[in-house]
Amino acid sequence: MSLFELTGFQRDLLYVIAGLDKPSGQMVKERIERDIGEVKHGRLYPNLDTLVDRGFVTKGQHDRRTxxxxxSEAGIQALQQRQAWESQFLDAE
Incomplete structure (x- = not known):
């Protein structure tokens, strides 16, 4: 599974999750909203579930409600591969 199969929003979520320490969905929402504006609950959680289903992210419980x-390791590798792919175009002269 590669990041090419994800939407841009899903890739953005993956970067946000990578930059935080076991964030809740609400923390992810608040962080990404700083950059892209309001994100509806109905958009956020299905996309987080997709990242979990595809193995890029793991999901656990802080408590009964959160x-x-x-x-995941697969998520880190996918981000690194994506960065290497992007770099070939940014570094080209």
Whole structure:
């Protein structure tokens, strides 16, 4: 599975999750809203679930009401591969 199969929003979520320590869905929402504006609950959680289903993110529980998200090893590798792919175009002269 590669990041090419994800939407841009899903890739953005993956970067946000990678930069935080076991964030809750609400923490992810607040952080991404700083950059892109309001994100509806109905958009956020299905996309987080997709990242979990595809193995890029793991999901656990802080407590009975609050889940957390953590980037998986597959997610880290996918981000690194994506960065290498992007760099070939940015570094080209």
């Amino acid at each position: 889940n957390y998200y953590q980037i």
